[in-house]
Amino acid sequence: MTLPHGAVETPVFMPVGTQATVKAIPQHLLEELDVRILLGNTYHLYLRPGYEAIRRMGGLHRFMSWERAILTDSGGFQVYSLSELRKVTEEGVSFRSHIDGSSHFFSPEHSMDVQIALGSDIAMAFDECTEYPADYARARASLEMTLRWAKRSQEHFERHKHERPWDSAQGSENRAQEMRNQTPNLFGIVQGGMFPDLRRESAERLVEMDFPGYAIGGLSVGEPREMTREMIATTLPLLPQDKPRYVMGVGYPDEIAQYARMGVDMMDCVLPTRAARHGLLFTSEGRLNIRNRQYAEDQGPPDPNCGCMVCRRYSRAYLRHLMVAQESLSAVLNTLHNLAFYVETMRKVRDELLALSF
């Protein structure tokens, strides 16, 4: 993918940077891990520090000192999962902040304004993430509203995408000039619950609207893994092969590798970062709970087959000690390894796919 803030090789895993930070990891280390694109959460940044504040400061890239690409979600998912007293109408969603209880309203148009103000490279259409389980009638109604909202998102986005905050981009005059010619991209989102025919209909009607990329949403919401795979397998062939195809909110290392081999180009998940903070490491030998007493004097690296900056330098015994002693460095080192493992997993799949294409 060629984006305003650089090229991204696909398939790619995108670490989640909820509050303008990938928890515990400074940006220069993300660069060292070769992360090319991050995900930012619109809902969180809208509430704090506020999208107008971020716009005034030149956008999210400059605010967090990250010059590579950023994808923002629409805010919808967090409104549904975090906020209180939400009310969904045709116009949009009203809700109360989970931070201070203040009242807010998100519509497709407002979500576009916020994402454009943040300056994301890829904005997502405002959708309703259909809950699981949902019956057929409910999934259909939700899908219909998501399609109407996709249309409204697209119309508003096309009218306002030139208002992105990076015109005054820092750096050389050449770079500034280059950025002035760039506008963000808007992806549409397929919904349809766990019903193959609704997924098909959602995908076909969305493709008619002609987005530069497509996401498959409403997965990883509590359904069995086999069902996730089936919905992806059903939907992928209906989305254009020459445009990025993004599955939101997945998954374990073996899942992201499996989906990438099926043709998925982009994925994101809090799993590697969240699990790391709980002491769960993903390794070439499977999952490892670093808290476990058996590692108390284990001087081997977390993963003998990983060449990351943590595995080259620190032992399991040291990581276990940091975790048990509740030291901040524990989250940093565990997260660094997990992200390196995810990045490496995707790199291996890219190499495989490249070898197949010759």
Ligand SMILES: [Zn+2]
């Ligand atoms: Zn490692």
